[in-house]
Amino acid sequence: MTSPVGLHRVVEPAGVLPQAAWRLDADPRIASNEVRIRVERLNLDAASFRQLSEKHGGDGEKVRAEVLEIISTRGKMQNPVTGSGGMLIGTVEEAGKRSPLGLKAGDRVATLVSLTLTPLTILDGLARWDGRSEQVPCDGYAILFARSIAAVLPADLHPELSLAVLDVCGAPALTARVVSRYVEDRRRAGDPRPVSVAVIGGAGKSGSLSLAAARRAGADRAVGVVPVAAERDALESAGLASVVALADARNPVALSTAVTSALGTPADVTVVCVDVPGCEHGAILATEDGGTVIFFSMATSFAAAALGAEGLAADVTMLVGNGYAPGHAELALELLRSEPGVRRLFESRLAAD
Numbered sequence: 001m002t003s004p005v006g007l008h009r010v011v012e013p014a015g016v017l018p019q020a021a022w023r024l025d026a027d028p029r030i031a032s033n034e035v036r037i038r039v040e041r042l043n044l045d046a047a048s049f050r051q052l053s054e055k056h057g058g059d060g061e062k063v064r065a066e067v068l069e070i071i072s073t074r075g076k077m078q079n080p081v082t083g084s085g086g087m088l089i090g091t092v093e094e095a096g097k098r099s100p101l102g103l104k105a106g107d108r109v110a111t112l113v114s115l116t117l118t119p120l121t122i123l124d125g126l127a128r129w130d131g132r133s134e135q136v137p138c139d140g141y142a143i144l145f146a147r148s149i150a151a152v153l154p155a156d157l158h159p160e161l162s163l164a165v166l167d168v169c170g171a172p173a174l175t176a177r178v179v180s181r182y183v184e185d186r187r188r189a190g191d192p193r194p195v196s197v198a199v200i201g202g203a204g205k206s207g208s209l210s211l212a213a214a215r216r217a218g219a220d221r222a223v224g225v226v227p228v229a230a231e232r233d234a235l236e237s238a239g240l241a242s243v244v245a246l247a248d249a250r251n252p253v254a255l256s257t258a259v260t261s262a263l264g265t266p267a268d269v270t271v272v273c274v275d276v277p278g279c280e281h282g283a284i285l286a287t288e289d290g291g292t293v294i295f296f297s298m299a300t301s302f303a304a305a306a307l308g309a310e311g312l313a314a315d316v317t318m319l320v321g322n323g324y325a326p327g328h329a330e331l332a333l334e335l336l337r338s339e340p341g342v343r344r345l346f347e348s349r350l351a352a353d
């Protein structure tokens with residue numbers, strides 16, 4: 001029986017969902033409710049790429065070799081250390097007659113589900129990738145299930161730019177939802193206090209989109225926190241934050257002090273978008289009692305976050321950004337098109353890669 005969530009593609013261990021599986025069957029022959037994509041580019045998630053690059057001391061050849069080994073061994077791209085993967089773009093080769101995704105042969109698409117659950121085969125040995133950037137040109141194929149999500153690439157944007165945006169499109173969508181609730185609740189209660197937002201890693205992909213989304217949703221003040229002066233200058237030039245603060249997110253006291261000094265109080269909503277571990281406690285300290293912390297980084301230790309909040313006696317709601325919200329792709333692409341500062345940050349990042 002063909003499962004809409006891909007259970008029939010799980011090789012081991014039996015009985016788990018594809019994301020939790022150690023190995024998937026990436027056979028190119030599709031079931032009637034599946035779609036086969038000819039892959040042209042992967043986008044490794046930031047936490048995974050950083051871990052691989054640091055492990056190999058920046059040696060691109062070794063990074064490339066390990067990514068190939070992971071994919072060939074597991075039938076998918078799932079970093080065994082971070083547990084994360086990324087996403088891809090490509091062209092639909094074949095769509096099963098019972099696929100509900102609405103895709104047809106020839107459509108150029110970006111997958112909006114993680115590579116950690118997507119059956120994947122690489123055919124060219126990643127020969128065109130130097131192992132030094134998150135975006136990976138390649139030739140191969142991938143399989144989408146009935147419950148997978150994909151978006152047809154917009155004609156007005158370069159595919160690499162679209163891929164970079166769609167890779168993190170869940171972040172601005174959830175940020176906007178949470179901030180708008182705070183704004184509406186205070187309006188209904190006649191509470192005159194401004195709604196404040198802190199985005200940790202504000203100059204990055206998910207961070208810059210989250211800042212723009214928070215402002216659109218009605219946040220009165222937003223601080224973008226970055227670790228180095230170059231990112232501070234870039235984010236100030238982008239004009240997405242009310243104020244930009246310089247702090248190491250792994251230092252809880254420094255991070256909390258930076259946010260509180262910038263806003264005058266701890267943040268109502270703190271959004272964590274950095275790709276390094278150890279930022280949980282600082283984000284909690286930087287958030288007002290009764291506030292919300294949204295964790296979008298795959299480097300987050302959710303045990304550390306839960307135990308840290310308990311140990312700090314912090315009354316905060318903690319949300320896991322799961323990468324999906326209705327309309328998330330459209331929202332992120334619209335922010336890119338309409339916010340020049342967001343677009344400059346994305347294009348600068350792609351140029352640097």
